[in-house]
Amino acid sequence: xxxxxxxxxxxxxxxxxxxxxxxxxxxxxxxxxxxxxxxxxxxxxxxxxxxxxxxxxxxxxxxxxxxxxxxxxxxxxxxxxxxxxxxxxxxxxxxxxxxxxxxxxxxxxxxxxxxxxxxxxxxxxxxxxxxxxxxxxxxxxxxxxxxxxxxxxxxx
Numbered sequence: 001x002x003x004x005x006x007x008x009x010x011x012x013x014x015x016x017x018x019x020x021x022x023x024x025x026x027x028x029x030x031x032x033x034x035x036x037x038x039x040x041x042x043x044x045x046x047x048x049x050x051x052x053x054x055x056x057x058x059x060x061x062x063x064x065x066x067x068x069x070x071x072x073x074x075x076x077x078x079x080x081x082x083x084x085x086x087x088x089x090x091x092x093x094x095x096x097x098x099x100x101x102x103x104x105x106x107x108x109x110x111x112x113x114x115x116x117x118x119x120x121x122x123x124x125x126x127x128x129x130x131x132x133x134x135x136x137x138x139x140x141x142x143x144x145x146x147x148x149x150x151x152x153x154x155x156x
Contacts, residue, residue, distance in 0.1 A: 039063060043079075051086060061104075064090040068101035072112035080113060084120045091121055092131050098141035099150075107150035114151070 042051040043063065054063075061069075064083045067076055080101075084091055092100055105113035121129075121136045140146055 043083075048086060061095045062090050062093050062101070064093070064101045065095050065099070065104050068105040068110065068113050068117065069108045072105070072110035072114075072116070076110075077112060077116045080116055081120060084117075084124075088120070088124045088129065091117065091124065092136060092139065094141070098143070100136075100139050100141075100147070102136065102139070102147040103141055103145070103150050106147040107154055109151075109154040114147070
């Protein structure tokens with residue numbers, strides 16, 4: 001795929017980075033992520049309609065899962081709000097491990113992202129969303145864990 005001028009391809013690492021946790025902490029959140037180039041370019045170029053189509057539930061991590069796990073700086077928070085604004089059902093989407101984006105943010109120790117996702121969930125509930133904040137926070141993955149379990153593991 002040829003990229004427009006001014007754009008450079010990004011490399012998404014596979015395997016564990018140096019100093020990655022081992023044991024149960026390593027199982028909490030996979031480091032590798034596969035990001036579809038078309039999805040990446042739609043997000044990067046601001047093609048909202050195409051992005052909405054591509055963000056419909058997919059197998060594995062959604063773009064919101066990836067953003068939630070990758071950082072909690074201002075840019076990541078802005079992207080998370082943008083993505084959930086386009087398709088707020090992604091807040092409650094489960095990946096192959098049953099994790100929601102909140103699980104992913106908590107497992108990565110991204111406290112600002114956790115707060116951002118909670119704020120988005122509060123706003124979605126206030127706007128008549130299907131899922132209450134209480135249900136959102138209490139969602140469990142395939143291991144029976146909530147995001148709180150992930151946060152405690154990340155902090156230890």
